[in-house]
Amino acid sequence: MRSGTLKQILLLTDGCSNRGEDPSVTAALAYQQGITVNVIGILDDDQTEESAELKEIEEISLSGGGVSQIVYSESLSQTVQMVTKQAMTQTLQGFVNKELKQILGSNQTLEDLDPEKRGEIMEVVEDLGETSDLEVLVLVDTSASMHDKLQTVKESLIDLSISLNSRIGRNRFAIYSFPGKRKDIQKVFDWSPKLDAISTIFPKLTSGGITPTGPAIREAMYQFGKKSLLRSLKHEDKSGLEETGY
Amino acid sequence: MKTNRAWKKQDINLRPGLTINGKWHHQRYIIKKKLGEGAVGAVYLCEVNGKLAALKISDKGTSMTVEVNVLKSLQKVQGSRLGPYLLDVDDWVSPYGHMYSFYVMEYLKGEEMSRFIQNNGSAWVGVFMLQLLEDLGRFHQSGWIFGDLKLDNLIVVSSPTRVRFIDVGGTTQIGRAIKEYTEFYDRGYWGMGTRRAEPSYDLFAFVMVFINVFYPKRFERGGQSERILFKRIDDVKALIPYRQVLKNALTGKYLSSAEMKQEITNILYSTQKRRSVRASAKEDAHAQFLMEAGGVTIVAIGYYLFSLLL
Structure with missing residues (x-):
């Protein structure tokens, strides 16, 4: 079975946006384009959850159709995976719910079904989650305060790649940082099926002062369409070979 | 969340x-x-x-x-x-x-495995290893990988004493991505393999269970995972008989739990045999000592009589 491709932006940040348009607006735009926006707010060990930050993070993921979570940096790895997987399930469940509404009437969702039927439907959702292709654009906030956390971010992204590449479906990852040099975002790592090559790139990230989260999400959204034709042709070629054992 | x-x-x-x-x-x-x-x-x-x-x-x-x-x-x-x-x-x-x-x-009423081993002796280690490998084998044969295998998910029930799984939340179909895991037990975390659900994934976690029994506070990963984990195994006296099998499982050498179970059975058998061989060897030595002592005495007595004659 060939399932569709799920598209996600994973935003890793530690603070409030302070420049450009409202990030929940651009997140809503991305969601309209079929791209889910997930947000992970990373706190320092001595930091307490500030309400303004929390609210913004929650707002972005709500309008972006995704999942949000606040964590301390040591538990980042597990959270990154949990958020990504949960967002996949949520998106797929959204499709299923839409179908259910068409079949069963306007107000029926998964929760209104008895546990047995729900179980059968969840099996389908799980199958889809395992076999769907997934594209994740990781958007890393590199404003000054994030500097100490970049090592942890790197480790958790490699870990995410291990987990997702253990699935049956194919994956593609790209990493962008913001703010960029004279741009809203900066390409760190181009679309690729694995993230293990990032170890060498990450320490080179420079930290800036501003946090243009809104414009960064908008730019990130455009990167999903930008994959060059040539490369995608090559990729299809290669994956065609990989799939002979299917 | x-x-x-x-x-x-x-x-x-x-x-x-x-x-x-x-x-x-x-x-x-x-x-x-x-x-x-x-x-x-x-x-x-x-x-x-x-x-x-x-x-x-x-x-x-x-x-x-x-x-x-x-x-x-x-x-x-x-x-x-x-x-x-x-x-x-x-x-x-x-x-x-x-x-x-x-x-x-x-409701399964029982005792934590590490406490049970603490209270009843490390002779139980081998028994629990065999019981767990047997159950894992049945999981694998029916197309499942346990996934989140850890001490918290095991309990020892009594009469007869048997270790059992209590939380199957991480159980994943073979060939898929492991659904749920705990870093210390996860070979992906140690950089020693993927998170693809296959028997060797459970066998890695299985070894970590027994490492965790003897290192209740656990420990963190460092540069060379393999060396760190091997050293930890070598340092535990109760694990010495099994150390080669455990190391093989950590490095993914077993394709099935049956294979690993067989080797542990062999170890348990040969240690028992060696124990009995050593016991009989001791008896031999005893006899030899008696004979030697007897011989020396006879010679000494002979000497004494001979000196009397002179």
Whole structure:
């Protein structure tokens, strides 16, 4: 079975946006384009959850159709995976719910079904989650305060790649940082099926002062369409070979 | 975790004495006490029709449904008790109108494995290894990988003494990505393999279970995982007989748990044999000493008589 491709932006940040348009607006735009926006707010060990930050993070993921979570940096790895997987399930469940509404009437969702039927439907959702292709654009906030956390971010992204590449479906990852040099975002790592090559790139990230989260999400959204034709042709070629054992 | 749903809820804390009424099957459960808490929901001891049972409840309906699906398919594996027996699956609407999913399973009363080994001696290590490998083998044969294998998910029940799985939440179909894991037990975390569900994934975690028994505080990864883990195994006296097998499992050398079980059986057999051989060797030495001593005495007596004659 060939399932569709799920598209996600994973935003890793530690603070409030302070420049450009409202990030929940651009997140809503991305969601309209079929791209889910997930947000992970990373706190320092001595930091307490500030309400303004929390609210913004929650707002972005709500309008972006995704999942949000606040964590301390040591538990980042597990959270990154949990958020990504949960967002996949949520998106797929959204499709299923839409179908259910068409079949069963306007107000029926998964929760209104008895546990047995729900179980059968969840099996389908799980199958889809395992076999769907997934594209994740990781958007890393590199404003000054994030500097100490970049090592942890790197480790958790490699870990995410291990987990997702253990699935049956194919994956593609790209990493962008913001703010960029004279741009809203900066390409760190181009679309690729694995993230293990990032170890060498990450320490080179420079930290800036501003946090243009809104414009960064908008730019990130455009990167999903930008994959060059040539490369995608090559990729299809290669994956065609990989799939002979299917 | 905030998910994109209309209803957002807080953590569940059910007080003892509370009655949970099933929305669909109308069974009534009286909460006794909290048994534990995990990534998905909390487990309570409850009473139903005068009998004790374990009730797992959570607001994460999706994850709960997935767990129930696993329990149901394990139940279909004939003649084996791989996980706790599933009694009921239902929803509960709290007095505040929040909806929770819950399922009820048999209550397994027992002791933590590490405490049991502490109290009853490390001779049990080999027994538990064989029991666990046997169960893992049955999981694998029916197409499943246990996934989140760790001390917290094991319990030792008595008469007969047997180690059993209590939480099958991480159980994953072979060939897929491991659903749930704990870093210390995860070969991906140690950089020693993928998170693809295959028998060798469980066997890695199996070794970590026995490492964890002797390092209750666990330890963190460093540069060279293989060397660190090998050293930790070498440093534990109780693990010395098994150390080569454990190291093989860590490096993914076994394709099935049966293979590993066979080698552990051989070790247990040969240590027993060696023990009896050593015992009989001691007797031989004893006899030799007697003969030698006797010989020396005879010679000495001979000498004495000879000197008398002179």
